[in-house]
Amino acid sequence: MRVIPRPRRRARERTPSWRPPGAIADQTDGSHRRGAGRGLVAADGGAEVETIDTEHVQQLARKGAQLVEVLPKEAYDREHLPGAVNLALVDMTPDAVSVLDRDRPVITYCYDHECDLSSRAARWLDVLGFREVYDYMNSKVAWLGYGLAFEGTDGPATRALARAEQVPTHGPDDTVADIAATIGEWPVAVVTSDRVVVGVVRPEVRSLAPTTLLRDVLQPGPPSVRPSISIRELAGSMDDDGQRWVLVTRPDGALLGLVRRSALEGDG
Amino acid sequence: MAGLELGYFLSSEEHAPSKLVANAAAAHQAGFRSAMISDHLRAWTPAQGNASFVWGVIGAISQAAPGLEVGTGVSAAVRRIHPVTLAHAAATASLLLGGRFFLGLGTGERLNEQVTGERWPRAGERREALEETLPLLRDLLSGRTVNHRGRHVTLERARLDSVPGSVPPILVAASGKRAARLAGELADGMIGVAPDASVVEAFEAAGGSGKPRFAQLKVSWAADREEAVATARHWFPTEGLPPQLLSELATPAELAAAAELVDDDRIARAIVCGPDVGPVVAAVHRLVATGFTRVYLHQVGPDQAGFLGFVRRELVPALGADLSDTPLASGRPA
Numbered sequence: 001m002r003v004i005p006r007p008r009r010r011a012r013e014r015t016p017s018w019r020p021p022g023a024i025a026d027q028t029d030g031s032h033r034r035g036a037g038r039g040l041v042a043a044d045g046g047a048e049v050e051t052i053d054t055e056h057v058q059q060l061a062r063k064g065a066q067l068v069e070v071l072p073k074e075a076y077d078r079e080h081l082p083g084a085v086n087l088a089l090v091d092m093t094p095d096a097v098s099v100l101d102r103d104r105p106v107i108t109y110c111y112d113h114e115c116d117l118s119s120r121a122a123r124w125l126d127v128l129g130f131r132e133v134y135d136y137m138n139s140k141v142a143w144l145g146y147g148l149a150f151e152g153t154d155g156p157a158t159r160a161l162a163r164a165e166q167v168p169t170h171g172p173d174d175t176v177a178d179i180a181a182t183i184g185e186w187p188v189a190v191v192t193s194d195r196v197v198v199g200v201v202r203p204e205v206r207s208l209a210p211t212t213l214l215r216d217v218l219q220p221g222p223p224s225v226r227p228s229i230s231i232r233e234l235a236g237s238m239d240d241d242g243q244r245w246v247l248v249t250r251p252d253g254a255l256l257g258l259v260r261r262s263a264l265e266g267d268g
Numbered sequence: 269m270a271g272l273e274l275g276y277f278l279s280s281e282e283h284a285p286s287k288l289v290a291n292a293a294a295a296h297q298a299g300f301r302s303a304m305i306s307d308h309l310r311a312w313t314p315a316q317g318n319a320s321f322v323w324g325v326i327g328a329i330s331q332a333a334p335g336l337e338v339g340t341g342v343s344a345a346v347r348r349i350h351p352v353t354l355a356h357a358a359a360t361a362s363l364l365l366g367g368r369f370f371l372g373l374g375t376g377e378r379l380n381e382q383v384t385g386e387r388w389p390r391a392g393e394r395r396e397a398l399e400e401t402l403p404l405l406r407d408l409l410s411g412r413t414v415n416h417r418g419r420h421v422t423l424e425r426a427r428l429d430s431v432p433g434s435v436p437p438i439l440v441a442a443s444g445k446r447a448a449r450l451a452g453e454l455a456d457g458m459i460g461v462a463p464d465a466s467v468v469e470a471f472e473a474a475g476g477s478g479k480p481r482f483a484q485l486k487v488s489w490a491a492d493r494e495e496a497v498a499t500a501r502h503w504f505p506t507e508g509l510p511p512q513l514l515s516e517l518a519t520p521a522e523l524a525a526a527a528e529l530v531d532d533d534r535i536a537r538a539i540v541c542g543p544d545v546g547p548v549v550a551a552v553h554r555l556v557a558t559g560f561t562r563v564y565l566h567q568v569g570p571d572q573a574g575f576l577g578f579v580r581r582e583l584v585p586a587l588g589a590d591l592s593d594t595p596l597a598s599g600r601p602a
Binding site: 204209217218241242243 | 272448449471477
C-alpha cells in the first residue's frame with residue numbers, strides 16, 4: 001500500500017543541481033559525520049555537517065535548534081514539523097538566510113531520504129558560515145511515519161492516526177487462554193517487548209485448546225499503514241482490498257493502533 | 269467460547285455411492301455431527317473413478333445416518349443443472365434430513381459443467397450467474413412462485429410444492445477475494461480450502477462478519493509416511509496443480525495428464541500426509557487462525573475406518589476438541 005504521496009516532480013526539477021564537494025549520498029539513518037576521514041576540510045563546506053536521525057532531531061529541537069524546511073512553500077503549507085520555518089532551497093540567498101539565528105543549531109529537512117534538498121541546503125548553510133548545521137536526511141516522511149506531531153493545512157486531523165484506536169497486545173508465548181479476556185470482534189496484536197508487531201490473532205482461535213501458544217496461531221504480516229496516510233486514501237485502499245481493519249505502525253514496525261474502516265467515515 | 273467445530277468430508281469422486289452412505293454412517297457413529305459431500309458429474313482423474321448423483325446419495329444418507337447434518341461442497345448452479353432443479357433437489361434433501369442440510373454453491377468446473385453443448389464462460393461471468401441465481405434459489409426454497417427473466421436464468425411460474433419449514437443456509441465457495449465478496453454480500457456463509465486471511469477478511473468486509481466459514485482439509489493418514497504420500501498421489505494428484513487449472517480443464521484424462529507433472533513434495537505440501545497427529549493439528553490451527561469457524565476433514569483414499577479411529581484416538585484429544593461441540597449450521601437440533 002502506498003502510504004504517502006510523492007511530492008510533485010516540479011519541486012525537484014526547479015532546484016539547482018550542483019552539490020558541494022564531499023557530499024556523498026548516504027541513505028542510512030545513523031548519525032555520523034559525512035566526509036570525515038576523506039581529507040576534506042570544513043572550509044570547503046560539507047565536512048562538518050552531521051546527518052541525524054528522527055530521535056536526534058527531537059532532542060536538538062527541544063534544546064532550541066531551528067528546523068528549516070527547504071521544500072517549496074506549497075509543500076511546507078500542507079505539512080511541516082512543529083515550529084519549522086520555510087526557506088526553499090531555490091530562494092536560499094545569503095540575504096534570505098538572515099532570518100536564521102547563526103548562534104543556534106540549524107536542522108534542514110526536505111521530503112524523504114531520496115530527496116537531496118536537505119543535504120544540499122545543509123552544506124550551503126555551512127558554506128555561508130553557520131557553525132552548527134545538521135541534515136535530517138530521512139526528513140518529513142520519517143517524521144510523519146513515526147506519528148509525531150506536525151502542523152499544516154493537511155494536519156493531523158486528516159490522517160489515519162486521528163481515527164486509530166488502542167488494540168490489546170500480547171506476547172508470542174501467551175496462550176489462547178490469555179487472550180480470552182481481551183479479544184472481542186477485532187484481532188489482538190502480538191508484539192515483541194519493544195512493541196514491534198509480529199502478527200495478529202483472530203477471535204476464531206478462541207475455539208482452540210486454551211494452552212495453544214499464540215505463536216502457533218498468529219497471522220504474520222497483517223495489513224499495516226503509517227499514521228500519516230490520509231483518511232481518504234486509506235478508506236479507498238481498504239475498500240479496494242476488502243479490509244475491515246488495518247494496523248497503524250511506525251517505520252520500525254512498532255504498533256500505534258488499529259483503524260477500522262467504519263471509523264474512516266466523515267470528512268478527514 | 270464454543271469449542272472447535274469439526275466435520276467429515278465425503279468425496280463423491282473417490283467412493284462408490286453405497287460406500288459414501290456407509291462412510292457417512294460410520295462417521296456419524298464415530299461422533300461427527302456434520303458432513304460435507306462433493307457434487308460432481310465426473311471424477312477428477314480416471315484413477316478416482318467415481319462421481320455419483322449427490323442428491324440420491326444424500327437421500328440414502330438421511331436414512332442410514334439419521335441426525336447427521338449434510339451439506340454440499342459444492343454444487344454449481346447454472347450449466348449442468350438448472351436452478352429450479354437444484355432448488356428442487358435441495359428442498360427434498362432438507363426435508364429428508366429433517367432440516368439438517370446446507371447448500372454449498374460454487375461457480376463450477378468445466379469438467380462437470382460443460383456437457384450440454386454450451387461454451388464455458390470465464391470466471392467473472394460464472395460469478396455473475398451465481399449472483400443472479402442465489403436469490404432465486406432462496407425464493408424457490410421458501411415455496412414462492414418465481415417469475416424471472418435475467419441474463420443467465422429464466423423462470424416461469426416456477427414453484428416447489430415440497431419445501432422445508434425454513435430455507436436452508438446457502439454458503440458460497442471462495443478461493444479469491446471476488447468470490448469472497450459475493451459470499452459476504454449474498455450468502456449465509458463461506459466455504460474455502462486455503463488458509464488465506466485476506467480472503468476471509470474480504471468476506472467479512474462485504475457483510476460476512478459473524479457468518480460461518482467452513483474449510484475443507486485434505487489429509488492422507490496412514491501408518492507410515494511413504495504409504496500416505498503414495499495414497500495421496502494415487503487419489504488426489506490434482507491437489508498439486510494450480511487451482512486455475514481445476515476449473516478449466518475438460519476431462520479426467522486431461523487433469524491426470526497435467527497432474528503427472530506434479531512431484532511428491534508438492535502433493536505432500538497440499539495434502540497433510542503421514543501417521544503423525546502434529547501436522548494435522550497444525551493444519552487445523554492454520555485454518556482457524558485465518559478465520560475459518562469449522563474444518564471438514566477429508567481423508568484421501570479408501571482407509572476411512574482407520575482415519576476415524578485416528579480422529580477419535582489422537583486428533584480430537586490433541587486438538588482439545590469434542591466432536592459433540594459442533595453445532596449444526598442449519599440450526600436444527602440433532
